[in-house]
Amino acid sequence: MSTYIDDLNWRYATKKFDINKEVSSKDLQTLLEAIQLTASSYGLQPYEIIIIKDAALREELKAHSWNQTQITDASEVIVFANKTHITSSYVDSYLQDIAQTRGLKTEDLQGLKGMVESTIMKLNPEDQNTWAAKQAYIALGNLLSAAANLRIDTCPMEGFDAAKYDQLLNLKERGLTTAVIVTIGYRSEDDQTQFAAKVRKSKEDLINKL
Ligand SMILES: Cc1cc2nc3c(=O)[nH]c(=O)nc-3n(C[C@H](O)[C@H](O)[C@H](O)COP(=O)(O)O)c2cc1C
Known part of the structure; x- marks a missing residue:
């Protein structure tokens, strides 16, 4: 059985996808x-x-x-679009979700609302956008690892014009903007990148102990 570290060693940012291979709908759902x-x-x-x-x-x-070429050749292209600002009504609807799911009253969740109001909603628009984009990147990371576990290839991508994506996908109107994208599928046999050894900082350079 492969370990989590085996999964992470197996994955690489795929440059060339096999255009004939599609991710199954079951795996995509996962x-x-x-x-x-x-x-x-x-x-x-x-x-x-x-x-x-x-x-x-x-x-x-x-x-x-x-x-x-990953954009046209991969089985899937997924855009992570973050909210450009967090509105009071967005937070309210989240509180309603919590209340409904956990059998609570929204009045009992006002403490959480207060915390969001005094932190995230206090940020200037640029910082709020950055905060939201960071959250999207966590989901991206999770997806990369989940895909590796299923031996599905991915390429996380920042090499694109976000303003054009926003325009083509009508994101601005919906209070969204493109944070990052990922292409998903199966590596082409002749993608030479798969044979390159991983380059990572040594643990000594990466990890500090105090
Ligand atoms: C946020 C992010 C954006 C990236 N953008 C691109 C990209 O636009 N095109 C590309 O081919 N690789 C892209 N990469 C892949 C990185 O270059 C790659 O992950 C890194 O060199 C480490 O190699 P590995 O993932 O193959 O182990 C991106 C990676 C991340 C995490």
């Missing part, structure tokens, strides 16, 4: 569940994901993604 179950600050999950299958749209997005 990956989406990994995103859904990801931890987030206060549990607010300030993001949505967009799964893009449409070939013409993908071709267009590739042109705004440094022409990286």
Whole structure:
């Protein structure tokens, strides 16, 4: 049985996907569940994901993604779009969810609302956006590991024009902006990157003990 560390050693940022291989819908559901179950600050999950299958749209997005072929060749393209600001009504609807799920009263959750108001909602718009994007990146990390566990390849990607993505996906109107994207599928046999040894900081350089 492979260990978690085996999974992480197996994965690499895939440069060339096999265009003939598709992720099964069962595996895709597992990956989406990994995103859904990801931890987030206060549990607010300030993001949505967009799964893009449409070939013409993908071709267009590739042109705004440094022409990286993963955008058109991977089985799935997933966009992590974070909320640009956290509104009072968004927090209220989250409190209602908690109350309903756990059989509580929303009045009893006002302490949590107060904390969100005095921290996240106090941030200036830029910092609020950064906070929300950070939450989306945690989901990305979780997805990469979940995919590796299923021996499904991924490439996390920041090499794209976020403003163009926002425009093509009509995100601004929905209070969202593209944080990061990931392409998912199966490596091409001739993707040479899969044979390259991992380059990582030594534990001595990475880990400090006080
Ligand atoms: C947030 C993020 C953005 C990245 N953007 C790209 C990208 O646009 N294109 C690409 O080919 N690789 C991209 N990478 C892959 C990294 O270069 C790669 O993860 C790193 O070099 C470590 O190699 P490994 O993941 O293969 O172990 C990105 C990785 C992360 C985490």
